[in-house]
Amino acid sequence: MTDKRVVVVTGVGGYWGARVATQLSASHPDWQVLGLDENAPSDELAGVEFIQTSLHNPALVDFFKEEQVDTVCHVAFDESARATEATFDTNVMGTMKLLGTCAEAGVRKVVLKSSMMVYGAHPQNSAFLREDSPLQGNKAYGYIRDWVEIEAFGNGFRRQSPETIVTILRFAHIVGQKADTPMTRFLREEEAMVLLGFDPIMQIIHEEDVIGAIGHAAQHDVPGVFNVAAPGAMPLWRIMGLAGKLTAPILHVVAFAAVSFLGPRYAPIELNYLRYRCVGDLQKMRDELQFTPHYTAEEALREFASQYKSRRYMGEENARHQEETLLRDTMERRRRIREEQAAAAAPVKAKRRAAKTPRARRTRESVLNPTLAVVEESSND
């Protein structure tokens, strides 16, 4: 029992906690995964020991010490737009208490799930925000505000107990067939509201890659803050097109007035994020975290669309074409994963293979435009 590495995952009653916990226990049989939550998960989680407790429990310190917890993956977070006392209690106070507990119990590593929305969407934003950019998250929505506060706690915690490894993962907009995030809510809406004449570049990440990145951070010791997104930032209208949505553009003045009048439930994503660019620089993700998302942005959206695209608008031919692209995407992705695994197994081969992929990409791009190819190439490095 003692030789096993003990990993605690919070919020296993929710989707993310449950997925992360099961994933960790499945990929690391030598780990002991403990799932914490106030409410029991609806399904039995394979290989995960469920412990019913809230994060406010004062006995949590003793529990952590007793179990000799090595790593804590904190994914419990309530992503509702409206700020209520209850969500604040779980999000901010919960995180604060948990971090205090970790410091007290001498936990070796803490992994926090955050969002790139903490940078805020502003007209003066750099095109690619590095991790050290100021956190000016737009404060209208509860969850963004909570994230900014959590990040502040995380930073404070890092300074107070430097011996603890703190990894904060800032994820781009998450899409996936099962996840419930602002982006999926936005794309699932009957008529998604976009702003007329604004088409900001956005980043996307697939839900599987979110779980993969948390697992990656739990496995490897990589202290720091990281932007995590799939390669391929693209305009919002293209995102909606790939997700099979028709856009319903509204004049931004009207839209802002409507949301402030009717409340945020009509706009799952805060309107500023649909207006200004808020894109993270992925250099650090590639170099330091050394994590490569399996899904590209296009693939993630096409997969999302396969379920939610309204088939009634589509002819038989288009539907078949879509199925074909989807399968091709899957083939491509599986090939990439296999290559990656092979690369991990044989480092010498890895270099050759790693060199191969960008070259193939370059030739495809260069047909389109030679200058684009240069952009691609240097951004890939």
Added chain:
Amino acid sequence: MTEKKTSRARATRLNGKATAGEATLEEEAVVKPKRRARKTDSPTPKPRRTKAKAAQPEAPPAEEVIDPSLRQQLQKEIEDLIGRLRSLNPGYAPPPFSPQNLIDLLQENKDRIPPGLQFGILEKLKGTLGEDVFDVDTWKGMWFVLNSSLQYQADVVKRRMTGEYETDEWGMDREVIDAVLPFAQFLYKTYWRVEMRGLENIPDTGRALLVANHSGQLPFDGMMLATGVLLDHPVQRITRTLYATWFPTLPLISDLFVKCGQVLANEDNGIRLLEQEELVAVFPEGYKGVGKLFKDRYQLARFGRGGFVRMALKAKAPIIPVSIVGAEETYISIHKSNFMAKLTGFPYFPISPTFPLMGLLGLIPLPTKWYIDIGTPIPMDTHKANAANNMMLVSQLTDQVRNVVQEMVLERLSNRRSVFWG
């Protein structure tokens, strides 16, 4: 003449591919337009065709059976005719077709035809007018052209709707550039008749920073510089112009700027672009420059805080000074209204003789003659590695570049005789 006429009539009767082709060769200037009109310009084939016939009236149709020997004989005759025509006027190439030319040609030749024949032609015309409408080929051609263009449009819309297009990570969209280019080209070639000199100073590949003077109330100068480089540079490079922070807040314009490959002006973006070996253009004067009053024209404002020099130093990119002359006079700003600027949220609000008095009409720029001169590059890789942190050096270089641009502007101004004609 009569021989030609009959042979033409026979050729049309014969309907053989070879002969028809040669018939057109023979009377290229006149007959070819007719065929073209029929194929491409479906809405107006009738007048052109009839006029073509007026020049070469058809002989009355003869119902006769044609045997192969006759066909060969005809072919020989036509070849003979072509040879004679060629020898009369060696090296003749038909002028490019335009309806105006055709009408002029008819006007010239009208009087040569005897009056009796003129009536005959008129009668013929009346008959053939209806013929075209019932001609299956006409409708086929019209259908084909319409169909293919519709299909293309539908395809574009469908692709845009389903996200099947590519942008780079900055948001540049080549299709949008191609769509905007005709308008930019009109401004560049016809409206402002921009003369661009020194394009050879822009490298074919690799990073470079264009530094230009800013003027003209609306940032048309950036557009013209980028258009010129795209159209006239041998490699047709895309210029990444850096724009001010006010533009991202504007609907449609922000979108258009981003899609055309322009990027918000800040040091991070500039350095990143240069490191991606892009051609970047900056207007360091900013609002102060573009919103100049008419009395201050061509007096360069302060070159910002030297951010562009830091960018160039960090990326080790050569600075290429650019002077743009002619843009200052596109609008005549008499006064800057602070009150209106606050009211509208504009960074500045110019009052000109026509704006805002004449409303949107006052926004039409004056058709001045423009000159864009691209100076010799100033290398930046000779400085030390941390030169960008040396504030003295940065301010010195800033002033140096400003002086170079100012000199280039003044030199061009001294050679210019007229604002509108150059």
